[in-house]
Amino acid sequence: MKHLKDYSCTLCGKAYAAPVDFYTCPSCGEKGILDVNHDLSALRGELTRASFARSDEQSLWRYAPLLPVKPTHMQDTLRVGWTPLYASKRLKDRLGMKELHIKDEGVNPTGSLKDRASVVAVLKAIEAGNTTIACSSTGNAASSLAGNAARLGLQAVIFVPARAPKGKLSQLVAFGARVIRVEGDYKAAYNASKAAIDHFGWYNRNAAINPHMVEGKKTVAFEIAEQLDFRLPDWVVVSVGDGCTIAGLHKGFQELAEVGLTTSVPRLLGVQSVGCAPFYEAARTGRDLEETDEDTIADSIAVGIPRNPVKGLRAVRATRGAWVTVTDEAIIRSVRTMGETEGVFGEPAAAASLAGLEKALQENIIAKDEHVVVVSTGNGLKDTSSMQESLGRLKSFKGDLEEIIEYFENDRQTGGKQ
Amino acid sequence: MKHLKDYSCTLCGKAYAAPVDFYTCPSCGEKGILDVNHDLSALRGELTRASFARSDEQSLWRYAPLLPVKPTHMQDTLRVGWTPLYASKRLKDRLGMKELHIKDEGVNPTGSLKDRASVVAVLKAIEAGNTTIACSSTGNAASSLAGNAARLGLQAVIFVPARAPKGKLSQLVAFGARVIRVEGDYKAAYNASKAAIDHFGWYNRNAAINPHMVEGKKTVAFEIAEQLDFRLPDWVVVSVGDGCTIAGLHKGFQELAEVGLTTSVPRLLGVQSVGCAPFYEAARTGRDLEETDEDTIADSIAVGIPRNPVKGLRAVRATRGAWVTVTDEAIIRSVRTMGETEGVFGEPAAAASLAGLEKALQENIIAKDEHVVVVSTGNGLKDTSSMQESLGRLKSFKGDLEEIIEYFENDRQTGGKQ
Numbered sequence A, B: 001m002k003h004l005k006d007y008s009c010t011l012c013g014k015a016y017a018a019p020v021d022f023y024t025c026p027s028c029g030e031k032g033i034l035d036v037n038h039d040l041s042a043l044r045g046e047l048t049r050a051s052f053a054r055s056d057e058q059s060l061w062r063y064a065p066l067l068p069v070k071p072t073h074m075q076d077t078l079r080v081g082w083t084p085l086y087a088s089k090r091l092k093d094r095l096g097m098k099e100l101h102i103k104d105e106g107v108n109p110t111g112s113l114k115d116r117a118s119v120v121a122v123l124k125a126i127e128a129g130n131t132t133i134a135c136s137s138t139g140n141a142a143s144s145l146a147g148n149a150a151r152l153g154l155q156a157v158i159f160v161p162a163r164a165p166k167g168k169l170s171q172l173v174a175f176g177a178r179v180i181r182v183e184g185d186y187k188a189a190y191n192a193s194k195a196a197i198d199h200f201g202w203y204n205r206n207a208a209i210n211p212h213m214v215e216g217k218k219t220v221a222f223e224i225a226e227q228l229d230f231r232l233p234d235w236v237v238v239s240v241g242d243g244c245t246i247a248g249l250h251k252g253f254q255e256l257a258e259v260g261l262t263t264s265v266p267r268l269l270g271v272q273s274v275g276c277a278p279f280y281e282a283a284r285t286g287r288d289l290e291e292t293d294e295d296t297i298a299d300s301i302a303v304g305i306p307r308n309p310v311k312g313l314r315a316v317r318a319t320r321g322a323w324v325t326v327t328d329e330a331i332i333r334s335v336r337t338m339g340e341t342e343g344v345f346g347e348p349a350a351a352a353s354l355a356g357l358e359k360a361l362q363e364n365i366i367a368k369d370e371h372v373v374v375v376s377t378g379n380g381l382k383d384t385s386s387m388q389e390s391l392g393r394l395k396s397f398k399g400d401l402e403e404i405i406e407y408f409e410n411d412r413q414t415g416g417k418q
Helices: A049-054 A060-066 A071-076 A090-095 A114-127 A140-152 A166-174 A186-200 A212-217 A219-227 A244-259 A278-285 A309-318 A328-342 A348-362 A384-392 A401-414 B049-054 B060-066 B071-076 B090-095 B114-127 B140-152 B166-174 B186-200 B212-217 B219-227 B244-259 B278-285 B309-318 B328-342 B348-362 B384-392 B401-414
Strands: A004-009 A015-017 A034-038 A085-087 A099-104 A132-136 A155-161 A178-182 A235-239 A267-273 A322-326 A371-376 B004-009 B015-017 B034-038 B085-087 B099-104 B132-136 B155-161 B178-182 B235-239 B267-273 B322-326 B371-376
Touching: A034 A212, A060 A071, A060 A219, A071 A114, A071 A140, A085 A219, A090 A099, A090 A328, A090 A348, A099 A219, A114 A132, A114 A140, A114 A212, A114 A244, A132 A140, A132 A186, A140 A155, A140 A166, A140 B328, A155 A166, A155 A186, A166 A178, A166 B328, A166 B384, A178 A186, A178 B401, A186 B401, A212 A219, A212 A244, A219 A244, A235 A244, A235 A348, A244 A267, A244 A309, A267 A278, A267 A309, A267 A348, A278 A309, A278 A322, A322 A328, A322 A348, A328 A348, A328 A384, A328 B140, A328 B166, A348 A371, A348 A384, A384 B166, A401 B178, A401 B186, B034 B212, B060 B071, B060 B219, B071 B114, B071 B140, B085 B219, B090 B099, B090 B328, B090 B348, B099 B219, B114 B132, B114 B140, B114 B212, B114 B244, B132 B140, B132 B186, B140 B155, B140 B166, B155 B166, B155 B186, B166 B178, B178 B186, B212 B219, B212 B244, B219 B244, B235 B244, B235 B348, B244 B267, B244 B309, B267 B278, B267 B309, B267 B348, B278 B309, B278 B322, B322 B328, B322 B348, B328 B348, B328 B384, B348 B371, B348 B384
Parallel strands: A099 A371, A132 A155, A155 A178, A235 A267, A235 A371, A267 A322, B099 B371, B132 B155, B155 B178, B235 B267, B235 B371, B267 B322
Antiparallel strands: A004 A015, A004 A034, A085 A099, B004 B015, B004 B034, B085 B099
16 A cells, blocks of 8 residues: 555546545546556565565465555455466366466355455445445446455445346345346446445445456466466466456556566456457457447356456557457356366356467467466356256166166266266 | 374274275274274374464365375365454354354365365375265265366266256266266165265265265364464354264364364354254254254255264264254344355355354353354355345336435335345
8 A cells, every 4th residue: 555656547648646536537537447556666675576475464465565455454354365376287288288277266255356356445445434335237246345345344235237147146135235126237227326326425346447446356467476486477368358357467467577576477368258249359450449249158258348448458468468259159168178177167257268268279379388377267156057058968867776887888988978 | 194093983993003995894884984093192292383383385285294195196186275264243243242253164166165075085086096986965075076076187976866956966067077866865866876886996985984074174173273373262163964074173173182282172063954953853862863854945954864973973072062953044044144244155054053153142052252163164156045035025226316315215214124
């Protein structure tokens, strides 16, 4: 916190000294998303590989000096971050790669990477004197906000569209959030949230609008670097919805280099679904982001109007990265591939990262001898629909031994695909 | 591993020098569950508070010297254990207690405490030269086995009854387990598994039968102690199904005392459901465990024929603990209480632990000034059915501000119960 310098607009570039009492650039309005800037030169020499090695903090608060949050309540939060980075063996071999790691974000307290943003949001809300914090979302942003708010004793208010699936609402209700189910689509829920947040003065955790969300998310990059002993991979692969996560990865790696902990920045592969690919299209055509359909099983990245276009596009461009799209079939296949080779069960949006890697290998965007980290963004238990078809193919047994022996005989012959 | 001494039968007491090539006592048969005995006196002085403080291992392998597993593959497993122990603030106040902690086992890699047993099982399978490992279960034992086996490249075979819910099967399929769905009930699935395991010589991870499962589970006790700086609580509260988890807690605390790291053992409160309470009944009547119905929403503790009666009953008796039963209504209430006060979303069996604490406070079994640790055994995402009724009560909004303002006005008046 003490190294927080200023906020600058991603559109007009104007800088505002910290602290600020607005979310977006007063000149540019809601599209003037802000960057948070730290005095990184002051941290050179203070933050070293040795200082990290000495730390016994096992959460994202390990990186407190690089975060725009006062330490007062850090010890009271859920334990977010410091998730495992698994060295892949079987998946790496199957893909014919030299080195591959999986970052499992599904073991965060509410089951996704979004906890990193939400835990920062609740502390910023407390700093701002708020007791209520709101957002519009049906997915991981909502559940992570609800859980992290509950832990700190804040009231969460979540605006959801009418179609929000019951499974996703369960987590919100369990965390005691006030759920405002708005008749209409996501845009209707968003507009209702905006009006209510303005009226009541609640803290606003709407993605992208709030510049601190990227700050929480950048800690994934810090962890990847540290868990690899600061030997950076060539590529980091992540699925992209509103653009905040890939922006966070970019900012994190950038800051590590500026602090002097690393000397380069990995290339970022942004993965979108064929049925919802506004970033991919904008990068391909060189035009502005255009609203698209949201037709994909991976609902955590089904974002037709991404709220963070500037930061998302910049992350890939600045790292000489690339964009790919993947089909729902490839996503479903990847859920199982990651599960059966690595024991990591990801939700569809998480497996989309892996599907994106496979696509990039096919298209020679990534070479097989490059070192890659795949970010599995959320827990498979959040959405088990990807397994429905496989379940339909499950065989029934009477239970006698002969039948089971016969099954395994056939199984061996057919390669064991159930 | 090097301090593994022998195995002794919980029924006849006979000891067998390690290693053994059987699961249960050759004299007593399948009911002769074994205890694993370590040469704890050899560890006095070697395992100290300081040696733990120096360790940077962030998984249950922190306790490798106290586990019957060779270290060869420990670095290859999923990251199991070293889950957060949260100091409760709001829940403690709501219950009028002095000190309360929540151990959140739901952030284990496959979402439950059972990962601790399964990760030990897969390493023992590898030691025994097996490439396939099997069990019969519909629940957390199965999914944790499937995930941990996948990570180590073992084939898991899971026997499930016909009624096994699709949600639970999804995780198994995603991890690439062979699912043998047996027409009939759990007993039919168990018998089929036994026949197939005998025939094929697969490694057997059936709960209780395999004495190493309790060894994995005892690490929860080690962590609770260490995370409290070895200042033990007065009580540890946990829901009970087959009896292995509470047996593990008992064994863990007992061993810490024998190694000289602590000087006492906390009392254990075993919590069962009113609709399935064989342990409670056996303790109450002083008679042997009798088979009961399995009528509860908390399916992870819906075990009508517990396979580990001796160890389970002994754990409570030896620690001067107690047994309580809780209703499904209390369990559902507790899911939400834990969620909204602490931000921890537990499955029904996990929330049953909290419901049991509330019951024990009412019945003056536990005093409000005693220090209690509640073990939340599994992730709420595993089973969201407990929130169905609350979801039915969710209000719909047209989305205009007046309506939302009015709602929050009423909300304030009614105390905010949605």
